[in-house]
Amino acid sequence: MSAGWIYNFPFEININLKAIDDAVRAFSVKYEAFFKVITKSLGGLVNSINFVLNKIPWFVLILLVFIVIWRTSNKISKGIIFSSLLFLVGVAGLWNLMNETLSIIIASVVISLLFGFPIGILISTSNRLNKAVRPILDTMQTMPVFVYLIPALLFFGLGKPPAVIATTIYAIVPIIRLTNHGIRQINAEVVEASLAFGSTKLQSLIKVQIPQALPTIMTGVNQTLMMAMAMVVTTSMIGATGLGMEVLIGVNRIEIGRGLVSGSAVVIMAVILDRATQGLVQRSEVKTDGQ
Amino acid sequence: MDNNNDNILSVKNVSKLYGPDKNKAIEMKKSGTNKDLIHKKTGVTIALWDVNLDVKKGEIFVIIGLSGSGKSTLIRCLNMLNKPSSGEILYEGKNIRKFNKKELNEFRRNKISMVFQQFGLMSHRNIIGNVEYGLEVKGMSKEDRHRKAKEMIGLVGLEGHEYEPISSLSGGMMQRVGIARALANDPDILLMDEPFSALDPLVKKDMQFELLTIQKKLDKTIVFITHDINEAFKLGDRVAIMKDGEVIQIDTPEEMSTNPATDYVRDFIDGADKTQVISVRNMMVTPNSIVRKKDNLSYAIRMMRSNGVSSAYVVSQKMKLEGIVTIDDALRANKDGQTISDVLISDIMTTTPDTLLSDILPMAAEARFPIAVIDDDGSIKGIISKAQVLSSII
Structure with a gap:
């Protein structure tokens, strides 16, 4: 008697992968007009951000980074270090590519916050909704990123718009989670107090709950930004130009120097954005501490 | 009904x-x-x-x-x-x-308004911001609610602290803010x-x-x-x-x-x-001046002077309480070349840490020196003054 069934599955279902492909394709064809509108507006958004960034003189941006880092860290030395790093990016000839990448990041983060913040507030108000949304958020975060790229490519074509979509799906999760968490962890008596004095739900939310949750929400903004940065190279695979594309080219052609230099530029961007928004977190903490 | x-x-x-x-x-x-x-x-x-x-x-x-x-x-x-x-x-x-x-x-x-156990204060607002909260949500003008809030802050004894942050306050002050906030709505x-x-x-x-x-x-x-x-x-x-x-x-x-x-x-x-009911343990303090029986008198005098007290507790080995010397006795005896044992007042009032304050009230009323608190083995644990005992009954 063969005991093969113990170690191997006795039967398998043939998943019709072709049917899935076809269905998605058919969907994309059917709603082509809809996707086109989105593609166009996303493209327009990214391009206009890029346009504005390119209009900012390089030294102004470097000065801005210096001031922001200096003010948030209270250390001149840090301001000098980070602005010099940014200077290096320019010297390496990557300034415009950086602006391109930055415009995708900004667009994705703005969209993430625009949707994520209200969603976070909404699910903080209902345990049932929270339970329903949690597995979706888990999936969005754990699904291999490449899987988004395929439908994004199908629906929105090559280039920056699908990159923004894929980045948003990935980066929207922390702002939702941390807004939700921030509001839920407020001392119950503080919320009770706001209601006991006759606040409407909206008053309680705006005057008490959001301000009290601000440090956590700001951490969410920071995390969303970092997640978006993490997608820079991945999205270059669907044609998002910028620093990520440089890294990708470096990898494909085994040009170590090119990969290393543009990779370092990504790191510098990430660190600067992180420190600047960390500063925001600390500021809001100080404010809720009331100091 | x-x-x-x-x-x-x-x-x-x-x-x-x-x-x-x-x-x-x-x-x-x-x-x-x-x-x-x-x-x-x-x-x-x-x-x-x-x-x-x-x-x-x-x-x-x-x-x-x-x-x-x-x-x-x-x-x-x-x-x-x-x-x-x-x-x-x-x-x-x-x-x-x-x-x-x-x-x-x-x-x-x-x-109706409410005061909470953990105060329920909003840490992102300062004192006046908390007190005026109830007035704010009902739409009172900024001027009016500020005036009213200030009045309430005065009522609970926090005038001058209006613009201080909540985190800088002690528990008692926080609850005063909580009460002021509750009263502000009248x-x-x-x-x-x-x-x-x-x-x-x-x-x-x-x-x-x-x-x-x-x-x-x-x-x-x-x-x-x-x-x-x-x-x-x-x-x-x-x-x-x-x-x-x-x-x-x-x-x-x-x-x-x-x-x-x-x-x-x-x-x-x-x-x-x-x-x-509070026990002695909760109110006693560590005595400033403790001298050993074999110390010389000039040391005891210095000790009392530097601590600004008029009597010192005398102990033998293992902090066992022997009695008290007063500054007057010590000064006189020191001139005569006597020792601590010669002027030791051993007949002093003592109590134990677990005694209830209400039980030592009569003793405290008569005490000339702070009452010594001693353990079962006679070692000194602390002292409790007449003022401390009497103030606890108010």
Whole structure:
């Protein structure tokens, strides 16, 4: 008697992968007009951000980074270090590519916050909704990123718009989670107090709950930004130009120097954005501490 | 009971249940099943069961019970932070359970306000920002609410601190802010949910005194929750005692202590009394000047001088207390070339750390020196002065 069934599955279902492909394709064809509108507006958004960034003189941006880092860290030395790093990016000839990448990041983060913040507030108000949304958020975060790229490519074509979509799906999760968490962890008596004095739900939310949750929400903004940065190279695979594309080219052609230099530029961007928004977190903490 | 005009709040047959199968739980409760068994069988928690009480205008009505007795749930029903499962809550004859959202907000803005155990202050606002919160949500102009808030801050003794952040305050000050905030709306009724439980005993005493003063001045009706029977008796015009979500007895403190309705009430009063009375251990301080018996007198004199005291405690080995030398005796004896043993006053008053303060009151009244606190083996643990003992009875 063969005991093969113990170690191997006795039967398998043939998943019709072709049917899935076809269905998605058919969907994309059917709603082509809809996707086109989105593609166009996303493209327009990214391009206009890029346009504005390119209009900012390089030294102004470097000065801005210096001031922001200096003010948030209270250390001149840090301001000098980070602005010099940014200077290096320019010297390496990557300034415009950086602006391109930055415009995708900004667009994705703005969209993430625009949707994520209200969603976070909404699910903080209902345990049932929270339970329903949690597995979706888990999936969005754990699904291999490449899987988004395929439908994004199908629906929105090559280039920056699908990159923004894929980045948003990935980066929207922390702002939702941390807004939700921030509001839920407020001392119950503080919320009770706001209601006991006759606040409407909206008053309680705006005057008490959001301000009290601000440090956590700001951490969410920071995390969303970092997640978006993490997608820079991945999205270059669907044609998002910028620093990520440089890294990708470096990898494909085994040009170590090119990969290393543009990779370092990504790191510098990430660190600067992180420190600047960390500063925001600390500021809001100080404010809720009331100091 | 009649709908008496004196009653500002009436709670009638109010029950509050949490859980899935409430009807079944109600049936079981009615047939006399025990609360824990009901919870096990149906998953329903009975937080309040058939509570009836009337609060008279202008009185301090204290609700007392152990944790889990439902007192916090009950007080939250009075402003509908918790919604009762059944029963009526009447404010001046109007059933607040029937209020719509707008009416409820109006009620909360103008008629009733609340003080919380952990203060419930908003850390992103400073003191005045917290005090004016209730006025702000009802749409009072900035100028008016600032003026009103300042007045209230003055009333609770925090003038000059208006713009300080909440995090810089001590617990006592925080609760003053909480009280000022509650009074700012000029409510008829003040709900206080264990407001002084988080404060240390001396601050607590101050706050109780001040609450009585404020109440006299403003003539508010106060519903006060506590688990401390002494606090209940000190503040309450009438006291309701709760157990397992039910009210067992409502009476004046005097009536309750002379005629407790059940053994539970009697135990509660007795048990609480014992724990409440302060023992010597809690009030004693470390003596500044301790000298050994074999030390010379000039050392003892220096010691007393540098500490600014007129007597020193003399110990032998292992801190065993031998007696006292006074500065006068020491100076005289030092001139005559005598030693500490020659001027030692060994006949001094002593007590033990576990003695209740009330038991050493007579001794303290006569004491010439601070009373020495000694352990079973005679070693000195601390001293307690006449002033400390006498001040504790106020």
